Amino acid sequence: xxxxxxxxxxxxxxxxxxxxxxxxxxxxxxxxxxxxxxxxxxxxxxxxxxxxxxxxxxxxxxxxxxxxxxxxxxxxxxxxxxxxxxxxxxxxxxxxxxxxxxxxxxxxxxxxxxxxxxxxxxxxxxxxxxxxxxxxxxxxxxxxxxxxxxxxxxxxxxxxxxxxxxxxxxxxxxxxxxxxxxxxxxxxxxxxxxxxxxxxxxxxxxxxxxxxxxxxxxxxxxxxxxxxxxxxxxxxxxxxxxxxxxxxxxxxxxxxxxxxxxxxxxxxxxxxxxxxxxxxxxxxx
Numbered sequence: 001x002x003x004x005x006x007x008x009x010x011x012x013x014x015x016x017x018x019x020x021x022x023x024x025x026x027x028x029x030x031x032x033x034x035x036x037x038x039x040x041x042x043x044x045x046x047x048x049x050x051x052x053x054x055x056x057x058x059x060x061x062x063x064x065x066x067x068x069x070x071x072x073x074x075x076x077x078x079x080x081x082x083x084x085x086x087x088x089x090x091x092x093x094x095x096x097x098x099x100x101x102x103x104x105x106x107x108x109x110x111x112x113x114x115x116x117x118x119x120x121x122x123x124x125x126x127x128x129x130x131x132x133x134x135x136x137x138x139x140x141x142x143x144x145x146x147x148x149x150x151x152x153x154x155x156x157x158x159x160x161x162x163x164x165x166x167x168x169x170x171x172x173x174x175x176x177x178x179x180x181x182x183x184x185x186x187x188x189x190x191x192x193x194x195x196x197x198x199x200x201x202x203x204x205x206x207x208x209x210x211x212x213x214x215x216x217x218x219x220x221x222x223x224x225x226x227x228x229x230x231x232x233x234x235x236x237x238x239x240x241x242x243x244x245x246x247x248x249x250x251x252x253x254x255x256x257x258x259x260x261x262x263x264x265x266x267x268x269x270x271x272x273x274x275x276x277x278x279x280x281x282x283x284x285x
Contacts, residue, residue: 001181001188001215002123002154002256044074048083055087063087071100078107082114089121097121112138116148123151128158146176153185157257162189180206184216185257192259196223214244219262225272226265237269238278248279 048070054063064087070080085100101118108114115138122131135152139145153168166189172182187202200223206216218240225233246252248270250263258266269275 001184041074041077044070044072044080045077047073048080051083051087055090060087060091064091076107078104078111078114081107082111082117085114085121086117089117089124092124094121094125098125110141112142112145112148115141116145116151119148119155120151123155123158126158128155131155132159143171144175146172146179146182149175150179150182150185153182154257157185157189162193165189178209180209180213180216183209184213184219187216187219188257188259188262191219191223191262194261196227199223212243214240214247215256217243218247219258222262222266222269225269230272233269234272234274237275241279241282245279245282 047066051063051066051070054060054066064084067080067084067087071084074080081100081104085097085102085104088094088097088100091097098118098121101114101121105111105114105118115134119131119134119138122128122134132152132155135148135155139148139152142148149168149172153165153172156162156165156168166186169182169186169189172179173186183202183206187199187206190196190202191199200220203216203220203223206213207220211217217236221233221236221238221240223233224230224236227233240247250267250270253263253266270279
């Protein structure tokens with residue numbers, strides 16, 4: 001699992017309540033030419049907070065409009081630039097997002113939320129070394145952030161630093177026991193290392209935490225099928241595809257960090273007549 005917006009959704013849903021907003025910024029003031037710079041900045045911070053709140057209601061376009069205005073009102077405050085950058089990254093405008101996040105970081109170099117989000121954006125661009133640098137720097141300051149540890153694990157995986165990848169995933173799990181995406185990805189690595197039994201164990205554990213997640217369910221189905229337990233494997237695979245039929249797309253699986261061994265077994269699984277018929281019928285419905 002890559003889970004591009006896991007970290008971004010967390011920070012934007014949280015909003016910017018963690019940031020220090022001046023007392024006179026708690027109420028949005030009417031615009032007049034007599035407003036001082038301090039009052040304009042207070043408006044900008046308030047508007048940035050409103051933008052983050054709008055994300056909760058999936059009103060991304062309205063949120064983006066407010067964030068753009070916020071940086072005009074408070075260009076020397078890092079919070080509006082952070083919200084604007086994170087919104088751009090969520091909308092997959094990665095270049096614009098990274099530019100805004102870098103401006104935010106210039107204004108507040110030690111703010112971990114910026115480093116984590118910038119690392120996530122670099123990861124999506126395929127700039128894995130830059131991603132690792134930002135995530136590592138942020139985690140030195142705030143190590144107990146499970147989502148950032150997860151992103152770092154994904155980044156190390158892409159850099160083929162497998163031991164470090166597993167260590168980062170395990171740290172994410174240590175911080176948050178029910179963090180199933182990290183458990184799932186440990187399974188992906190174990191499978192590639194020909195430790196199929198351990199991979200199956202990890203996916204079962206992920207499903208104990210959340211039985212309605214398609215990825216560990218589909219991976220477990222493929223693994224059991226390849227072990228000869230075709231009936232249970234097909235049942236799990238079909239149930240997973242009902243939850244998310246993207247898992248029948250090998251390219252999608254590759255983007256979600258599935259390795260060559262698991263992809264090869266998945267290809268065999270998808271060519272099973274019963275699965276092919278299910279996918280065909282499911283597509284018609």
